Amino acid sequence: MSERPRRVTRQQQAITAALQGRDDFRSAQELHAQLRSGGATIGLATVYRTLQALADEGLIDMLRTEGGESLYRACSRGHHHHLVCRTCGRTVEVEADDAERWAIRTATAYGFTDVEHTLEIFGRCASCSGSGG
Amino acid sequence: MSERPRRVTRQQQAITAALQGRDDFRSAQELHAQLRSGGATIGLATVYRTLQALADEGLIDMLRTEGGESLYRACSRGHHHHLVCRTCGRTVEVEADDAERWAIRTATAYGFTDVEHTLEIFGRCASCSGSGG
DNA sequence: GCATCAACTGAGAATGATTCTCATGTTCGT
DNA sequence: ACGAACATGAGAATCATTCTCAGTTGATGC
Numbered sequence: 001m002s003e004r005p006r007r008v009t010r011q012q013q014a015i016t017a018a019l020q021g022r023d024d025f026r027s028a029q030e031l032h033a034q035l036r037s038g039g040a041t042i043g044l045a046t047v048y049r050t051l052q053a054l055a056d057e058g059l060i061d062m063l064r065t066e067g068g069e070s071l072y073r074a075c076s077r078g079h080h081h082h083l084v085c086r087t088c089g090r091t092v093e094v095e096a097d098d099a100e101r102w103a104i105r106t107a108t109a110y111g112f113t114d115v116e117h118t119l120e121i122f123g124r125c126a127s128c129s130g131s132g133g
Numbered sequence: 134m135s136e137r138p139r140r141v142t143r144q145q146q147a148i149t150a151a152l153q154g155r156d157d158f159r160s161a162q163e164l165h166a167q168l169r170s171g172g173a174t175i176g177l178a179t180v181y182r183t184l185q186a187l188a189d190e191g192l193i194d195m196l197r198t199e200g201g202e203s204l205y206r207a208c209s210r211g212h213h214h215h216l217v218c219r220t221c222g223r224t225v226e227v228e229a230d231d232a233e234r235w236a237i238r239t240a241t242a243y244g245f246t247d248v249e250h251t252l253e254i255f256g257r258c259a260s261c262s263g264s265g266g
Numbered sequence: 267g268c269a270t271c272a273a274c275t276g277a278g279a280a281t282g283a284t285t286c287t288c289a290t291g292t293t294c295g296t
Numbered sequence: 297a298c299g300a301a302c303a304t305g306a307g308a309a310t311c312a313t314t315c316t317c318a319g320t321t322g323a324t325g326c
Contacts, residue, residue: 007293009303029283043305048284066251068201068312069283083240092243099232103254107216110225111259118199119252121236126244140273140322162312176276181313201283202312 006053014040015050016074019060025071025084025091063120083121087128094121139186147173148183149207152193158204158217158224196253216254220261227254 006012014035026034032047051072055062061075063082073091081099083092099119107115139145147168159167165180184205188195194208196215206224214232216225232252240248 007302009292011304027283041305043307045285045306046304049303064197064201068197083243083245085245086247094239094243096235096239099235099252102229102232103252106227106229107254107256110216110227111262112216112218112254112256113262114219115254115256117252117254119232119236119250121240121245121248121250123240123245123248129244129246142274142322144275160312174276176278178277178314179275182274200312 011040011042011046012050014042015047016054019072019074023073024089025061025063025073025082027069027071031072064118066122081119081121083123085125085128086122087124090125090127144173144175144179145183147175148180149187152205152207156206157222158194158196158206158215160202160204164205197251199255214252214254216256218258218261219255220257223258223260 015031018031018035018038028044028048028051031051032042032044035042035047051060051062051070054060055072059075061073063071063084065071065084066086080093081096083094085091096119100117103117103119104115107117148164151164151168151171161177161181161184164184165175165177168175168180184193184195184203187193188205192208194206196204196217198204198217199219213226214229216227218224229252233250236250236252237248240250
């Protein structure tokens with residue numbers, strides 16, 4: 001349960017910087033491509049490792065698309081959830097205190113411990129609602 | 134938006150029967166292995182196709198594990214969510230009317246339409262809490 | 267019962283994201 | 297600067313899922 005010491009490397013700084021620069025979710029693959037095209041020398045494995053480690057420590061935010069792909073984003077506050085536009089990918093951070101409490105209460109009621117939950121809302125945002133149907 | 138006509142084949146019946154027989158979630162791979170070891174002649178692709186088609190029509194229930202694997206189960210009622218034990222895999226169906234309403238309300242408040250959501254709760258059930266920690 | 271045709275099937279290849287391997291490169295403590 | 301442990305990265309390996317396409321089978325008409 002204790003976090004291991006982590007060395008400060010050029011690659012990790014590059015990843016962190018790339019995340020800080022923007023506020024949209026990106027996959028490890030995208031991030032890797034962007035870093036490479038930005039001149040950085042970094043391997044895909046390192047991007048995956050670093051993103052997972054950061055997400056693990058709660059330093060960045062992660063969500064999984066319906067296609068099973070993991071997306072990452074620089075994340076601010078503690079625990080929250082996302083409203084994702086399935087057309088343009090825009091995301092809105094939402095706080096889900098109620099839903100959260102409900103999840104924990106429900107799980108506890110059934111005798112479950114060590115409870116975690118995933119909650120993502122997918123839809124079409126106002127800008128994209130007009131187009132395809 | 135209209136469901137295509139579907140022929141009644143031996144394979145689909147086998148899959149449906151296998152699902153009806155039990156009440157736990159299984160992956161397409163597991164289901165395939167079970168059908169094969171049960172003497173059925175069925176291909177993996179068919180299992181995947183059929184499960185997806187059934188889930189698509191809402192005839193069976195599907196959830197995605199944290200590892201990104203899709204699990205299926207014969208499903209009764211309409212929309213609901215699951216409480217999954219991460220140790221023994223036991224699942225409890227829970228109704229999440231409140232959480233549901235919250236999700237829709239929140240999404241609508243942000244101008245989103247065509248809203249869907251995923252909500253899974255993972256934890257350790259009472260039977261498994263005693264063991265490993 | 268038999269022919270016909272389109273939908274269904276299935277073995278294996280293809281795909282695509284993620285993880286693993288392990289030799290090499292870096293960081294950190296001294 | 298030195299050494300040792302940790303990090304890196306190119307590419308292979310893994311693993312679930314999807315695709316391909318020729319052969320099979322169910323539904324239908326006669």
